[in-house]
Amino acid sequence: MKIGESIKRYRVKPGDKVDLAAWDAGDCSLFSGGKIESQTVFDELRDELQALQKVLYAQNKHRVLIVLQAMDTGGKDGCVKHVFSRVDPQGVNVKAFKKPSEEELAHDFLWRVHPHVPGNGQIVIFNRSHYEDILAVRVKKLFGDEVWKRRYRHVTDFERMLAEEGTTIIKMFLQISKDEQKRRLESRLANPAKHWKLNPDDMSDRARWSEFQKAYEDLIEKTSTDQAPWYIIPGDRKWYRNLVVARIMVDTLRGLRMDYPKPDWDPASVKIV
Numbered sequence: 001m002k003i004g005e006s007i008k009r010y011r012v013k014p015g016d017k018v019d020l021a022a023w024d025a026g027d028c029s030l031f032s033g034g035k036i037e038s039q040t041v042f043d044e045l046r047d048e049l050q051a052l053q054k055v056l057y058a059q060n061k062h063r064v065l066i067v068l069q070a071m072d073t074g075g076k077d078g079c080v081k082h083v084f085s086r087v088d089p090q091g092v093n094v095k096a097f098k099k100p101s102e103e104e105l106a107h108d109f110l111w112r113v114h115p116h117v118p119g120n121g122q123i124v125i126f127n128r129s130h131y132e133d134i135l136a137v138r139v140k141k142l143f144g145d146e147v148w149k150r151r152y153r154h155v156t157d158f159e160r161m162l163a164e165e166g167t168t169i170i171k172m173f174l175q176i177s178k179d180e181q182k183r184r185l186e187s188r189l190a191n192p193a194k195h196w197k198l199n200p201d202d203m204s205d206r207a208r209w210s211e212f213q214k215a216y217e218d219l220i221e222k223t224s225t226d227q228a229p230w231y232i233i234p235g236d237r238k239w240y241r242n243l244v245v246a247r248i249m250v251d252t253l254r255g256l257r258m259d260y261p262k263p264d265w266d267p268a269s270v271k272i273v
Helices: 004-010 034-059 076-083 132-139 145-164 178-190 192-197 200-207 209-223 238-255
Strands: 063-070 092-096 123-127 167-175 230-234
Touching: 004 230, 004 238, 034 238, 063 076, 063 238, 076 123, 076 238, 132 145, 132 209, 145 167, 145 209, 167 209, 167 238, 178 192, 178 200, 200 209, 209 230, 230 238
Parallel strands: 063 123, 063 167, 092 123, 167 230
Antiparallel strands: none
């Protein structure tokens, strides 16, 4: 799989205009070998991710926040399950942000988010995130337009503060096509074991597909920054989605240039009897 500059094709630079219709959700251009051949590369990436995360945890210096957003059935759960399957659960936490509770609604919208950001040595994955409080509010008209419009500034200020305090932030939108979403919804409906994943709201949200796409375009444009960039990840092919996310994670952790901490004692002086 090509690395370096090529993976950056999925990164949205500050000031870029975003037209999701122009991004191919079925793209697999960085790996021509196909699903079966990709498994070897994916396993190598997961092994390296495991090794890098061990150093991150041991060094207890860096913090990494991953934000995953997608339309319904976009693959957030599957991405987390497969990409992070080999890392030490001590140093990785997954937080899913669902519909706000009454207590959460009684506070500012970031009140429920801040306690879950990573501490030193941690990777935290937001499966949905503070961005739901812009998207849902806008598309479902939960509050007036002035509310979600000012939240763009709030989230960029929040993320800037986290970055300046030492948090590395990676935001990924897992893009699927409307046809692929239909196929995945039908698959869930046909399998009783997956009925728990279905919600009548999924159907009403699908009916607002164009509105959600527009909301995501504006959101990504306005909140992709140097310190907290967005990546638009092709999501129709699950194997390729996982490969790209693993590649981004490995490249990001490599860039932290981490080392295991050196002991403040002489290992040669220790004798085990």
